[in-house]
Amino acid sequence: MASTPSDAREPGRASLLYDPKIRGYFYQIALLAIVGFLIWSAASNAIENLRAQKIASGFGFWHNPAGFDVNQKLIPFSASSGSTYGQAFLVGLLNTLLVAALGIVFATVLGFLVGVGRLSHNWVVAKLATIYVEVIRNLPLLLQLFFWYNAVLKPLPDARNSIHLPGSIYLNNRGIILPSPQFGPAFEVVVIAFLIAVAAAIAFFIWARGQQAKTGRQYHNGWISLALVLGVPLVVFFLVGQPLSFDYPQQGRFNLTGGMQIFPEFVALLVGLSTYTAAFIAEVVRAGILAVSKGQTEAANALGLRSGPTLKLVVIPQAMRVIIPPLTSQYLNLTKNSSLAVAIGYPDLVQVFTGTVLNQTGQAVEVVAITMAVYLTISLVTSFFMNIYNKRMALVER
Amino acid sequence: MTDATLENAPYSFVRKDTLPQEAPPLSVAGPLAWIRTNLFSSPLSSILTLIGIYLVIDTVPDMIRFYLIDAVWTGSNRDACLADKVGRPVGACWAYVADRVQYFIYGSYSVSERWRVNIVFAMFALGVVWLLWNRAPLKKVGVFFFFVILPASAFILLLGGDRAEGFLRFLILATFALAVVYLVLSFKPSLIKFWIGEGQLGVEEAMPPWQRFYRPKRLILIAMVVFGLLAVLDEKVGLPRVDTGLWGGVMVTLLISAVGIVFSLPLGVLLALGRRSRLPAIQLLSVIFIEFVRGVPLITVLFMANTMLPLFVPQEWSPDRLLRPLIGVAVFAAAYMAEVVRGGLQAIPKGQYEGAMSLGLGYWQMMRLIILPQALRIVIPGIVNTFIGLFKDTTLVAIVGIFDFLRTIEATLVDPTWATPTTRGTGYAFAAIFYFLCCWGMSRYSVAVEKRLAAGQKR
Incomplete structure (x- = not known):
């Protein structure tokens, strides 16, 4: 009776080698040791190599004067006024953010149009949207950027033979020349009026929602907000005496003078990034709309909702839950892809900092680390907010 | 009774009489009906259809004229593609692509050694078909071929020289050592226990020795054959070193992917x-x-x-x-x-x-x-999608100075031999066709796999 099988084999008799816990510790320590050794040897090699090549290390270069100019800059920057590498970094960063922000806006608009177009009942529209998505998605972005820059914008006529578009817009191989707005001193009042109008619109929106929840009465939220946001600044603008004028570009004998120049590198990058990302966004949107089951639309119709409210109140809110997470990752992709600017010479963060500054200082470790940290920060901050959003939007189930 | 409740009900409007019947639709089948429902179902739809048709008419014939009808197919330099010299409107300059296609494929790889690249291309094609074709036999051997044999032989063949020779010698030795080890193991099941572990032992032990040996033997055999052939090649023909700085074109694009x-x-x-x-x-x-x-x-x-x-x-x-x-x-x-x-x-x-x-x-x-x-x-579809992304991203190596396919095209565009107004459009079109066919083919494959995998879920 005492000789059951469990007695024959006492617990703990197995070798320590087979204890999963001990093995776990062993593997982890081994991995940490290997990674630690790799980092240590990389660091010591780097120190030795840098010393051999007589390259300085540390971030001292940040305040050294940069001996180069950048054509497109949002803050004052020039070699002659002794701008530093730190300012060069800021110029690049701002240019990256500018093209990314505008690209996101255009790509979203175009992407939603194409995505809805692919689901359209109109055969021509659906087919054209499909061709657009398939062609754009299956070609490398770099090829598309080369196409826009080298094959579309560069062959435009030179400044003397600029193409004249209505509204004093000129098109030539140096980019687009637009009338540049000149703001009068009273323009600040208009801006303040606009901000107040936006605040009022938001307040009205919240109030109207409360009213609807209480009484069921609906207001024309969209129209009233639009009237507030557009109307108030416009009225103020005329009241304070139109403090805005335009500096029109003048066609001279050899060149254009005045106006505001938009560089072809910027245009090519913006168009390339927007059209490329739009194709991916279109697929995201299509998948999101298809994810809302047909029963939802049918139920809404059975309740007597017309197609407009069905879309607005039933389909879109549910589709958005599916669309938003992949949409955000497309936005991040666009931001990261903007680094391809270096291939066509748009002065973004990578071109200015990882290109020119790295070549001048030779401090590869510091420069590449800073650049990576910037993109990493953008990605991590976005994912952080996305996770919060996802938690709020997630389907609450029992 | 029901009428009374309806009248008292708090609805602002309730219809009492039946609506008159609507006229039957003019047509519900046939091409006319299809056109009506799919092209002109509403004013907005009609406008969009017309805009779409206008876009197609505006661009497609022009593109066909440029790339096919007016295109130049033969010629040895830029004179063949200049409108003044030819005396007619000139479209795409395919003669330039034909002239430079060797460079697009091999880069500056030594001309006399390009047969080595071709062998690697053939092996690569064999590996791809072996793995992707669903009914191909011996899938596991195929995996071994693609992930072990192919990279090793590609390294030896493409690079050549002393380093490749040393590596080949090492590989042959290693293969022999493995063969000996397996030979010993297959006659001593207790040793397999040490190598393979308890889990599979029951199965392995029940087999007669030659069958136990059979499975790894296939892999060792194929390795022996391939490496043996390489050694013979090296002995008879010789594989001089081709420096990586000379590599370029499609070869590098495929290599990186x-x-x-x-x-x-x-x-x-x-x-x-x-x-x-x-x-x-x-x-x-x-x-x-x-x-x-x-x-x-x-x-x-x-x-x-x-x-x-x-x-x-x-x-x-x-x-x-x-x-x-x-x-x-x-x-x-x-x-x-x-x-x-x-x-x-x-x-x-x-x-x-x-x-x-x-x-x-x-x-x-x-x-x-x-x-x-x-x-x-x-996750096969997801893996294929990652491959498509990877394939497109290989173009970025051009930025750090590697002559991949796209970079070789860019490089020929500055060459005065073929400097014509239409060269650039032709080169980009050629690149676009290449990348599109590869990526589109991969995505079609992934769709097909997805369908096959979903077949089990269908009822």
Whole structure:
């Protein structure tokens, strides 16, 4: 009776080698040791190599004067006024953010149009949207950027033979020349009026929602907000005496003078990034709309909702839950892809900092680390907010 | 009774009489009806249709005229493609592509040695067909061929010279050693226990010795044949070294994608397993690696590989100019692959893990025999999508000075021999056709796999 099988084999008799816990510790320590050794040897090699090549290390270069100019800059920057590498970094960063922000806006608009177009009942529209998505998605972005820059914008006529578009817009191989707005001193009042109008619109929106929840009465939220946001600044603008004028570009004998120049590198990058990302966004949107089951639309119709409210109140809110997470990752992709600017010479963060500054200082470790940290920060901050959003939007189930 | 309740009901309007019948639709079938419902169902739809048709009429005939009708197909220099010289409107200059196609495929690889590249192309094609064609026999041998034999022979064939010869000698020795080891093992089952572990032992022990030997033998045999042939080639013809600085074109594009694929898949699987591991240090390191790489653009990874990698190793080990972006691309693709594989691992029901453990399988046996075969199967479409992205991203190596396919085209565009107004459009069109066919083909394949995998779910 005492000789059951469990007695024959006492617990703990197995070798320590087979204890999963001990093995776990062993593997982890081994991995940490290997990674630690790799980092240590990389660091010591780097120190030795840098010393051999007589390259300085540390971030001292940040305040050294940069001996180069950048054509497109949002803050004052020039070699002659002794701008530093730190300012060069800021110029690049701002240019990256500018093209990314505008690209996101255009790509979203175009992407939603194409995505809805692919689901359209109109055969021509659906087919054209499909061709657009398939062609754009299956070609490398770099090829598309080369196409826009080298094959579309560069062959435009030179400044003397600029193409004249209505509204004093000129098109030539140096980019687009637009009338540049000149703001009068009273323009600040208009801006303040606009901000107040936006605040009022938001307040009205919240109030109207409360009213609807209480009484069921609906207001024309969209129209009233639009009237507030557009109307108030416009009225103020005329009241304070139109403090805005335009500096029109003048066609001279050899060149254009005045106006505001938009560089072809910027245009090519913006168009390339927007059209490329739009194709991916279109697929995201299509998948999101298809994810809302047909029963939802049918139920809404059975309740007597017309197609407009069905879309607005039933389909879109549910589709958005599916669309938003992949949409955000497309936005991040666009931001990261903007680094391809270096291939066509748009002065973004990578071109200015990882290109020119790295070549001048030779401090590869510091420069590449800073650049990576910037993109990493953008990605991590976005994912952080996305996770919060996802938690709020997630389907609450029992 | 019902009428009374309806009248008292708090509805502002209730229809009492029946609406008159609507006229039957004019047509519900046939081409006219199709046109009405699909092209002109509403005013907005009609306008969109007309705009769409206008767009097509505006662009398509022009493109056909440019790329086909007015195109120049033969010629030896720019004179063939200049409108003044030819005396007619000139479209695409395909003569330029025909003249330069060798450069687009091989880059500056020594002309007399290009047959070596062709052999690698053929082996690559064989491996791809073997793995992708569903009914191809001996899939496991195919995997071994694609992931072990092909990279090794490509290295020997493409590079050549002393280094390749030394590597080949090492490979042949290693193969022989393995053969001997297996030969001994197959006659001593107790030794297999040591190598393979308890799990499979029952099966292996029941087999007669020659069958036990049979399975690894196939792999060793194929390795022996291929490496033997290479050794004969090296002996008879000789494989002089071709410096990587001369490599270029489609060859480099395929090389980078293939290296990316061959290394990113196993690395990605390991990273995905690490991320799902219960050991905190392993999990943390995997998460840091994956999120770091996915958070930065590929260009910065390439810059890092190009400028920092040589700093991190002793000077005499400084990696080759071509090797640096290869490492960068493989590392980058591995992080994305890890996330795809993780999706597959998460989709496997817990019962499969528990079932495997209750059979007494260890961690690696469980993963190798039960979990990964199922997990990888369901993420094949995701893996193919990552490959498509990887293939398109190989163009970025041009930025760090590698002559991939796109860069070779750019390089010929500044050459005065073919400087005509239409050369650029032709070159880009050629590149577009190449990339489109490759990527589109891959995505069609992934759709087909998806359909095949979904067949089991259909009822």
